Amino acid sequence: MRIGLVAGEASGDLLGAGLIRAIRKQLPDATFEGVAGPEMLAAGCEQWEDSDALAVFGLIEPLAHIPRLLKLRRSLVERWRASPPDVFVGIDAPDFNLGLEKALRKAGIRTIHYVSPSIWVWRAGRIKTIRKAADRVLCILPFEKSLYEHQGVDAVFVGHPKADSLQCVRDTTPIRKTLGLDPGLLVAVLPGSRAGEVQRLGPLLAMAAALLVQRHKDLRFVAAIASPKLRPMFEAQLADAGVAERFTLVDGRSIDVMSAADVVLLASGTAALESALLGKPTVAAYQIAKLSGLILKTFRLLKTDYFTIPNLLTEEPLIPEFIQEDVTPEAMADAVSGLLEDPERREEISRRFATLRTELALAADDRAADAVISLANSTN
Numbered sequence: 001m002r003i004g005l006v007a008g009e010a011s012g013d014l015l016g017a018g019l020i021r022a023i024r025k026q027l028p029d030a031t032f033e034g035v036a037g038p039e040m041l042a043a044g045c046e047q048w049e050d051s052d053a054l055a056v057f058g059l060i061e062p063l064a065h066i067p068r069l070l071k072l073r074r075s076l077v078e079r080w081r082a083s084p085p086d087v088f089v090g091i092d093a094p095d096f097n098l099g100l101e102k103a104l105r106k107a108g109i110r111t112i113h114y115v116s117p118s119i120w121v122w123r124a125g126r127i128k129t130i131r132k133a134a135d136r137v138l139c140i141l142p143f144e145k146s147l148y149e150h151q152g153v154d155a156v157f158v159g160h161p162k163a164d165s166l167q168c169v170r171d172t173t174p175i176r177k178t179l180g181l182d183p184g185l186l187v188a189v190l191p192g193s194r195a196g197e198v199q200r201l202g203p204l205l206a207m208a209a210a211l212l213v214q215r216h217k218d219l220r221f222v223a224a225i226a227s228p229k230l231r232p233m234f235e236a237q238l239a240d241a242g243v244a245e246r247f248t249l250v251d252g253r254s255i256d257v258m259s260a261a262d263v264v265l266l267a268s269g270t271a272a273l274e275s276a277l278l279g280k281p282t283v284a285a286y287q288i289a290k291l292s293g294l295i296l297k298t299f300r301l302l303k304t305d306y307f308t309i310p311n312l313l314t315e316e317p318l319i320p321e322f323i324q325e326d327v328t329p330e331a332m333a334d335a336v337s338g339l340l341e342d343p344e345r346r347e348e349i350s351r352r353f354a355t356l357r358t359e360l361a362l363a364a365d366d367r368a369a370d371a372v373i374s375l376a377n378s379t380n
Contacts, residue, residue, distance in 0.1 A: 008096060013038065033085070036050070077104065286327070
């Protein structure tokens with residue numbers, strides 16, 4: 001079996017690698033090709049282009065990349081039309097992959113979109129595009145399957161791969177020793193993985209830390225720095241806020257950093273779900289460029305009351321979340337301080353998040369592999 005793949009960014013690369021390994025367990029001779037990152041490459045995918053090529057973010061910011069991305073998509077369509085795979089799987093990156101899937105499906109190639117776009121948050125109309133583009137959608141959140149089925153789209157809930165790999169962490173002592181951290185109250189800070197995120201959120205997170213130090217004299221912080229190029233920027237922001245000496249900075253290792261903490265303060269994204277799956281009381285902030293934010297607000301593009309995934313999956317929101325102009329040092333400090341001062345609330349949140357992890361841990365890689373193989377075989 002020959003499978004075409006296009007994965008966007010690091011998260012898609014990890015999903016793709018897990019899918020490749022799971023398919024290979026059933027079909028050792030299967031081959032894989034397309035747009036892949038280092039994890040997929042290591043799993044055995046032939047790399048035509050690096051997945052970082054699709055790493056663009058925001059509403060306005062990607063416009064400069066459109067000519068390059070259109071050229072890449074055209075080249076992929078031409079290549080797979082000339083030599084069709086048994087099935088194509090577009091992993092995340094919906095703005096790129098849905099157009100690619102539509103063209104390939106029109107050429108008679110079976111297509112799968114892995115990870116539903118956030119149609120329940122904004123741009124709900126994309127479900128019409130998805131219906132034309134994908135023979136099947138693989139959903140990682142439980143409520144997504146019914147949204148698609150109501151629109152006549154074949155959808156499979158596979159569970160969330162992160163829930164399979166992460167465990168709730170109650171005893172922080174071992175991981176703190178590994179990171180060289182002292183006992184006592186500890187807040188993990190994740191300022192983001194992109195330069196724009198750290199540039200916007202970093203100063204606000206640093207000022208929130210300064211306010212927290214005033215209220216909790218012995219409080220310490222540990223920060224996960226997503227890439228070495230972001231470290232000087234965040235170090236300068238901490239120094240400006242006068243809290244640099246309270247921070248331990250760790251390159252990468254975001255899971256370890258969150259595992260070590262009593263409370264996590266982060267830039268919203270995949271990390272918010274990871275923190276919840278680790279059982280950590282969490283506070284989330286989300287800011288995009290001002291023009292993009294203005295467009296979201298003016299045209300009322302957001303269709304949900306919450307933007308962190310855990311809050312969409314629990315009966316009541318467990319993560320205090322702040323977006324755009326509501327992201328202030330005072331608001332974040334108040335939310336974190338409230339959790340630090342209420343150990344019973346922290347324990348209750350941890351218990352609720354443990355239940356959530358159980359609901360999502362369904363061996364997603366294997367279920368996704370089953371869905372891909374069954375669709376590919378249906379063409380025979």
